[in-house]
Amino acid sequence: LIRLRLLPSARCLFDEPIQVKVSGLRSRQVVALRARSTDERGVVFSSSATYRADGSGKIDLVSDPSLSGSYVGVEPMGLLWSMRPDTLHKKFQIKNSLNPHVVRFSVHEEEGEGRMLAEATNERILIGDGVIRRPVKEGNIRGVLFTPPGRGPFPAVLELYILGGALSEKRASLLASRGFVVLSVVAYGHDDMPRNIKELHLDYFEEAIQFLKKQDKVGSKGVGVLTISKTGDVALSIASYLPDVEATVWINGCCANTALPLYYKKSQILPALMFDLSKMIPTESGANMVKNVLHNPLAEENKATLVPIEQAKGRFLFAAAEDDLNWDTKAYMDEMVERLKHHGKENFESVSYPGAGHYLEPPYGPYCPSSFHWLACKAVLWGGGAQSHAAAEVHLWKKIQEFFRAHLSVDAAQTIAKL
Numbered sequence: 001l002i003r004l005r006l007l008p009s010a011r012c013l014f015d016e017p018i019q020v021k022v023s024g025l026r027s028r029q030v031v032a033l034r035a036r037s038t039d040e041r042g043v044v045f046s047s048s049a050t051y052r053a054d055g056s057g058k059i060d061l062v063s064d065p066s067l068s069g070s071y072v073g074v075e076p077m078g079l080l081w082s083m084r085p086d087t088l089h090k091k092f093q094i095k096n097s098l099n100p101h102v103v104r105f106s107v108h109e110e111e112g113e114g115r116m117l118a119e120a121t122n123e124r125i126l127i128g129d130g131v132i133r134r135p136v137k138e139g140n141i142r143g144v145l146f147t148p149p150g151r152g153p154f155p156a157v158l159e160l161y162i163l164g165g166a167l168s169e170k171r172a173s174l175l176a177s178r179g180f181v182v183l184s185v186v187a188y189g190h191d192d193m194p195r196n197i198k199e200l201h202l203d204y205f206e207e208a209i210q211f212l213k214k215q216d217k218v219g220s221k222g223v224g225v226l227t228i229s230k231t232g233d234v235a236l237s238i239a240s241y242l243p244d245v246e247a248t249v250w251i252n253g254c255c256a257n258t259a260l261p262l263y264y265k266k267s268q269i270l271p272a273l274m275f276d277l278s279k280m281i282p283t284e285s286g287a288n289m290v291k292n293v294l295h296n297p298l299a300e301e302n303k304a305t306l307v308p309i310e311q312a313k314g315r316f317l318f319a320a321a322e323d324d325l326n327w328d329t330k331a332y333m334d335e336m337v338e339r340l341k342h343h344g345k346e347n348f349e350s351v352s353y354p355g356a357g358h359y360l361e362p363p364y365g366p367y368c369p370s371s372f373h374w375l376a377c378k379a380v381l382w383g384g385g386a387q388s389h390a391a392a393e394v395h396l397w398k399k400i401q402e403f404f405r406a407h408l409s410v411d412a413a414q415t416i417a418k419l
Contacts, residue, residue, distance in 0.1 A: 004107050004118040014101055014124045015174050015362045015397060017077055022107050022118065025057035031117065032069070032108045033059075035079035037101060037366075039093045045083040045366050047071075050110065071387060079105065081390035083366040089287055089379035091359070091371035095166050097126040097133060097146075097173035101365070124364070126170055128177030133169075136183065141208050142193055143185035144169055145215070146176030153219020155408035156212050158205070158238075159184040160231035162374070163260075166190065171226065174362050178401055180224075183212045187234075202264040205238050213244065219410040222246035222314065226400065228360065229326065230375075233257050236307040236336075239314055241269065246314045247407035249400050251360050252324050255332040255339075256297035256305040259375065273297050273305035277376060287370035287379040291325045298335060309336055310343040317349055317403045319396050321356035325383030326373075329358075351399065353392035357384025363393040 002024040012018060025031060031053070036046040049069035051059045062076045070082035080103065085092070094101055101124040108114040127133060130149025136142065144167055148154055157180050159172045172184035185208050188197045209223050224247040227235035232253015239248040241264055257270040273295055281289040295302055309316070320333040330352055340348050353360070359368050359382055367386040370379055384392075 002107065002118045004105060004120045006105065006120050006122050010121060011123045011125065013128055013174065013177055014126050014170065015364060016124075017364065018122060019076065020061040020079065020105060022051075022053070022059040023057065025053040025059070025117075027053065027055050027057055029053045029057065030067075030110045031059070032110055032114055033061075033079060034106050034108060035083055035103050036106075037083060037103045040095060040099060041093055043090045043092075044086045045092055046086070047079050047083040049078060049082075075387070077364050077390070080364045081367050082386050085366075088285070089370045089372065091368040092366040094126065094170060095168045097144075097169035100125045127173040131173065131176045133173065136185075136211070137191060138211060139207055140204055141185060141211055142191045143167060143183055143208070144172065145212075146173050146182045146184070147215070147217055148176050148179050148181065152181075152217035153410050154179055154181045154217050155220040155224065155404055155410050156181045156183075156215070156218040157224040157226050157404060157408075158182075158208055158212055160205075160225070160227045160234060161186075163187045163200070163230060163234070171362055175226070175401070180404065181212070181215055181218050183208060197260065199268075200234065200260045200262050202237060202241055202262060202269070205234070206242050209238075209242065209244055220246065220408040221411060222408070224404045224408050225249065228252055229358065230254075230258060233307060234262075236309050236312075237262055237270065239312040239316070240307055240309050241311070243313075245312070246409065247317070247404055248312070248314060249317045249319070249403060251319045251396070252321055252326070252329045252358050253332070254294070254297065254327060254329075255307065255309075255335045256302065257307055258294065258305075270307065271304055273302055275375070280376060280378070283381065285370065285381070287381045288376060289325060290373065290376055290380045291327060293376070294327050297332070310339060310345060312347070315347045315403075315407045316340075317400070318351070319360065319399075320350070320352045321358060321360055321384060321389075321392065322352050322354045323356060323383040323385070324358045325381045326358040349403070351396070353388070353396070355385050355388025356392035357389050358382040360389075360393055360396055362397050363390065
């Protein structure tokens with residue numbers, strides 16, 4: 001009997017590795033292992049890799065190499081991160097944390113039609129058992145609050161994924177499953193918020209921080225801020241201008257305020273660093289190269305857009321993908337590190353990932369080489385290679401949690417007072 005097993009269990013959190021094992025094959029039999037999943041929009045993602053069984057007819061992806069296919073070499077989670085969409089330039093989407101990422105693994109004969117020999121389903125959930133998910137519509141705030149099970153106290157994190165449109169809850173719900181109270185917010189285009197905005201107001205994020213600090217199980221004196229891409233510069237401004245921010249994680253953002261002027265208490269505090277979409281370069285893949293579209297933040301005429309991060313009281317974790325094709329993340333990170341050093345600051349750590357692209361997310365999701373860009377209104381290249389990008393995601397996700405645990409000071413007395 002040929003068996004395909006997923007260990008330790010067929011149901012796990014999205015960010016947890018599994019062990020894929022096959023038994024009951026002929027000695028040294030060559031087979032194809034496949035994975036297939038459908039995202040929220042109905043886009044099908046799939047991968048395939050060729051393996052040779054050992055003398056006793058067994059394959060273990062933890063120790064056995066793929067000989068060919070979507071990836072080669074020993075990659076225990078390769079079937080997951082190497083999945084590709086059946087339509088070009090699609091990013092894997094599961095935005096609602098209540099929807100699991102369901103993956104069907106199967107073993108097939110290598111020759112002929114590839115008859116299926118065994119299959120198993122892996123349900124990768126985005127929200128851990130006992131985590132409470134609550135949509136928030138309070139004052140100006142629109143978002144979702146995630147609270148871990150147990151009495152706490154827990155550290156609090158404000159999560160900004162994108163500025164507008166639909167909320168993506170994946171990072172927030174997974175972080176809550178790891179013991180953080182997380183509020184994920186957007187600035188426009190969600191629920192009853194305006195569809196388009198001409199400027200951004202820091203007051204909105206200040207209101208969100210105060211709301212988050214008041215939650216029952218929150219024990220940290222200040223909050224953490226977690227962010228990627230365009231919201232990276234928003235997070236820098238939150239840390240630089242607002243109180244109560246103890247720790248900020250900036251992933252593949254910019255060192256200057258981009259796209260929209262920033263206001264606080266009805267006054268403009270930072271102008272917008274703009275971009276020139278005529279510098280987009282089409283490629284044979286059908287996706288565009290946009291890396292040089294943004295104006296140079298270090299040019300004399302643009303220096304007013306730089307966020308004054310030397311004012312920040314809290315700590316920073318900067319993470320840059322060295323092959324980010326959205327913009328020159330590594331250069332922006334280097335500028336910030338130099339700026340903080342110049343001001344005698346040691347409140348930061350930085351990490352960079354060779355071979356990683358723009359979208360560094362929680363690990364084990366399908367790698368995205370290109371997809372639609374909300375500003376360019378076209379498909380763009382994000383950079384990186386699947387294998388090195390996947391490894392970067394594993395490393396960074398662990399680092400984010402360690403960083404927040406280390407720098408969000410939790411006070412049990414504060415929580416008891418609230419309860």
